[in-house]
Amino acid sequence: MAQELNRLKESPSQTAGPYVHIGLTPNFLGIEGVFPVDLGREMVNDETIGERIDVVVRVFDGTGTVLKDVLVEIWQADAKGLYNSPNEPRGKADPNFTGWGRMASDMENGECVFRTIKPGQVPFNDGRMQAPHISLWIVARGINLGLQTRMYFADEDAANRVDPVLTRLEHQNRVPTLIAPREGNTYKFDIHLQGEKETVFFDI
Amino acid sequence: MKNSLPEVHGFFQRDRSWHPPAFAPGYRSTVVRSPQRAPISFPNTLSEVTGPVFGHALLGELDNDLTINYAKAGESAIGPRIVVYGRVLDENGRPVPNSLVEFWQANAGGRYRHKKDTYLAPLDPNFGGCGRAVTDAEGRYWFRTVQPGAYPWPNGVNDWRPAHIHFSVFGPGFVQRLITQMYFEGDPMIWKCPIVRTIPDERAIERLIAKLDMEATQPFDSRLYKFDIVLRGSNSTLFENRKEGN
Numbered sequence: 001m002a003q004e005l006n007r008l009k010e011s012p013s014q015t016a017g018p019y020v021h022i023g024l025t026p027n028f029l030g031i032e033g034v035f036p037v038d039l040g041r042e043m044v045n046d047e048t049i050g051e052r053i054d055v056v057v058r059v060f061d062g063t064g065t066v067l068k069d070v071l072v073e074i075w076q077a078d079a080k081g082l083y084n085s086p087n088e089p090r091g092k093a094d095p096n097f098t099g100w101g102r103m104a105s106d107m108e109n110g111e112c113v114f115r116t117i118k119p120g121q122v123p124f125n126d127g128r129m130q131a132p133h134i135s136l137w138i139v140a141r142g143i144n145l146g147l148q149t150r151m152y153f154a155d156e157d158a159a160n161r162v163d164p165v166l167t168r169l170e171h172q173n174r175v176p177t178l179i180a181p182r183e184g185n186t187y188k189f190d191i192h193l194q195g196e197k198e199t200v201f202f203d204i
Numbered sequence: 205m206k207n208s209l210p211e212v213h214g215f216f217q218r219d220r221s222w223h224p225p226a227f228a229p230g231y232r233s234t235v236v237r238s239p240q241r242a243p244i245s246f247p248n249t250l251s252e253v254t255g256p257v258f259g260h261a262l263l264g265e266l267d268n269d270l271t272i273n274y275a276k277a278g279e280s281a282i283g284p285r286i287v288v289y290g291r292v293l294d295e296n297g298r299p300v301p302n303s304l305v306e307f308w309q310a311n312a313g314g315r316y317r318h319k320k321d322t323y324l325a326p327l328d329p330n331f332g333g334c335g336r337a338v339t340d341a342e343g344r345y346w347f348r349t350v351q352p353g354a355y356p357w358p359n360g361v362n363d364w365r366p367a368h369i370h371f372s373v374f375g376p377g378f379v380q381r382l383i384t385q386m387y388f389e390g391d392p393m394i395w396k397c398p399i400v401r402t403i404p405d406e407r408a409i410e411r412l413i414a415k416l417d418m419e420a421t422q423p424f425d426s427r428l429y430k431f432d433i434v435l436r437g438s439n440s441t442l443f444e445n446r447k448e449g450n
């Protein structure tokens with residue numbers, strides 16, 4: 001028999017469950033005094049470079065009902081297209097922008113509202129530019145493995161049309177599920193877990 | 205030209221037959237919350253291999269002691285005192301340092317401090333139910349808590365969750381994000397649980413069961429349970445003499 005590779009298997013995922021707020025947004029839930037703030041709530045400060053925007057994410061189940069117990073994290077580049085991460089090899093990102101947000105949905109209307117900036121462009125591995133985008137990770141009761149998707153910006157049509165990820169989708173009629181329309185300074189991104197408008201999710 | 209491209213080491217693709225499938229009707233909430241179309245793959249880019257970092261400076265002194273981090277001064281939570289410890293590793297067996305590990309759980313009676321939990325077991329006024337740690341250079345973390353109780357939940361008419369602690373873990377890449385649950389060695393409830401049983405492979409389930417470690421147990425204080433967590437690995441760490449930068 002050949003030698004073993006001795007690689008480990010990833011720990012299997014389990015649902016975040018209905019009580020995810022206790023661990024990840026305790027102050028939002030009213031558990032105060034354990035952590036001073038909920039992580040990921042503030043992505044920007046007064047010094048952050050870039051155009052201020054709000055991103056409003058809602059997640060709908062297969063019956064068209066908005067999820068009121070979902071938790072969404074986002075990850076994005078700064079205004080120049082740099083990530084605030086040690087794995088960013090191209091330069092130092094804006095120190096006044098974390099790039100990472102975490103919000104539990106409002107328990108009444110299901111909205112996750114991220115106060116952020118519009119990201120710059122990040123290259124694909126072959127050197128082509130990707131359109132500005134935000135990476136999302138979605139967990140909730142009934143979701144066994146966190147869902148990965150991306151949000152693109154409707155007012156970046158020229159960049160979207162040549163984006164290396166969007167253009168590789170076999171079903172081009174599903175591209176609009178990844179593009180958030182703009183109203184004023186707000187982008188509304190509705191995610192559909194199932195049905196006609198099912199959002200494109202990624203295995204990346 | 206090639207040298208001007210960012211060097212991106214993608215993560216090993218997730219083995220989706222090892223994880224629970226999205227649609228697992230024994231766990232009824234998955235039925236309308238599971239995507240039905242195949243997910244789309246593309247090579248990891250900088251957007252996937254980068255991620256936020258949380259330093260040790262983030263932590264408060266009591267963040268990893270759930271027995272007292274919500275308790276009134278001089279009091280502590282009720283229940284069997286335990287310490288959970290372990291390491292965060294990647295699939296290559298390398299430690300993941302500076303990994304933020306967050307955990308939450310029910311109290312010893314099986315009740316969560318959450319407005320949606322209406323189980324008749326009482327709240328413990330000295331127990332909040334959340335904590336966090338950041339792994340050290342060897343990927344190690346630990347926290348003290350009380351062993352949570354089992355609790356009933358609306359699925360079948362008589363479904364109970366085994367005692368468990370929820371974990372959220374960060375790696376250096378955003379696509380390593382993982383949420384899972386830790387169970388306790390020897391608990392017969394594990395194998396009856398519809399959420400546990402969404403995981404198709406028994407060997408994968410075993411990976412979520414923490415082992416009692418009597419050797420490390422602190423006499424007259426706490427029993428210890430060991431729980432290691434493995435995040436996705438990449439080929440970036442295969443070659444030692446590669447230049448720094450993951």
Ligand SMILES: [Fe+2]
Pocket residue numbers: 017019310365368370
């Ligand atoms: Fe739970």
